[in-house]
Amino acid sequence: MRIWRQLARRLGALACVTMALVFALDLTGCNRASEPTLRIGTNVWVGSEPLYLARELGYLEPKAVQLVEYPSASEVLRAFRNEAIDGMVISLDELFGLAVDGMQPRVVLVVDVSNGADVVVGSANMKTMKDLEGKRVAVESGALGAFVLSRALALNGMAANDVKVVHMESNEQPGAFEKGQVDGAVTFDPYRLQFLQAGARTLFDSTLIPGEIVDLMAVRASVLQKQPAAVQSVLAGWFKSIDYLEREPADAARRMGIRQQTSGEQYLAALKGLHIPSRAENLRMLGGDNPELVSTGRRLMNLMLEAKLLPAALKIEEVLAPAPLESMPP
Incomplete structure (x- = not known):
């Protein structure tokens, strides 16, 4: 009888441990599920298309990043103001307007510079x-x-x-x-x-107007603290997509052209009107002691103030967030 009692006690203890492990795993699963997905808004634009290529090629973790496409840039801005999205692809002049209005956008990537587009x-x-x-x-x-x-x-x-x-x-x-x-x-x-x-x-x-029209990826300031892994995930996916575009331009253009309702050749022709900065160029534009985007941005901001397209000036350094890019492995 003593042997059976000892065995029962051991089985009971094992059951408790098992239950505790299951409960812990359930809690971990719940915590993971409760982490918000990073929602990035874009409009129909050839410069945003490498994000969708990254999604198609599996370079974006679907639980971490969700792409939301809107028919126009104004609707992207509206969605950001209404907190329907956490980040977006946006032009520098549009970002200035959000920043002046207290929306706290933070630039994490220079997507492209318009050169005829x-x-x-x-x-x-x-x-x-x-x-x-x-x-x-x-x-x-x-x-x-x-x-x-x-x-x-x-x-x-x-x-x-x-x-x-x-x-x-x-x-x-x-x-x-x-x-x-x-x-x-x-x-x-x-x-x-x-x-x-x-x-x-x-x-x-x-x-x-060289250098005046710059497209950026920006996220809400709070995202940098709450979802740093998701921000790095979308940046890593972006650069993998750009690498694929350079290695396999015909296939990449064919895939992106389908979404843009153009042929691959037409898509590549449209890309000639853009310069897509490399990671090294991005680091120079966003970070360091004298970010290149600050001087470009000041010229643009002054032009906008003169044309009454911006109600007030802002400190451009405060909207740049190079840390996620700087902390990425090379």
Whole structure:
């Protein structure tokens, strides 16, 4: 009987240990499930596409990062303001507006620098920006469209009231142009290609304002403390995707072109209007004693203040967050 009692005690103790382990595992699972997924918002834009390539190739951990696509940049901004997303791909001028309004965006990556990708187009019979005088120009309601138009007008000796601005989301503009509802537009790929196919002519492009249009990945300041692993995950996925694009350009372009509703060749042609900074370039632009993006940003900020596109100045250094990139393994 003593042997049976000892055996029962041992079995009981083993059962308790087993239950404790199961309970601990359940708690761990619950904690993992309760960790929020990092939601990154993008609009339809060739420069954001490597993120979706990273997802397709398995370079993004789906439990850590969720990509949310919106039809326009203005809707991305609205989603960030409403806290529907935690981060986004956004242009520098748009980020300034969020920062001044106290939304606390923090730049963790320079996605691309426009070198011809952002354009102003007009009807087939137009040759210069001056041909748009008195005409209807479609402009997205976000800051970027207004900025590109203001720079194009200024560089051609024109003022804002020389054209009739029609606020319209970027995805709606090509159809409005074909119907004769607008005479021109501020646009970018894949919509630029749709305009050209409809007979539009390019009157201005961002090669004339080098370094002024910069696209970034930014997250809310609180994300840096709450989800540092997720931020590093999306950065690692980005650079793996860019490496794949460099190694296998035809296959990468084919995959990304499908989502952009263009051919692989058309996608690669659109990419020629962008410069995608390497990790080393990103570190120079965001970090160190004198981040390159600070001097670029100051010029842009002053232009925006002069054009009344920004209500107040800000300290650009405060919106840069190079730490996640600096702490990544090389």
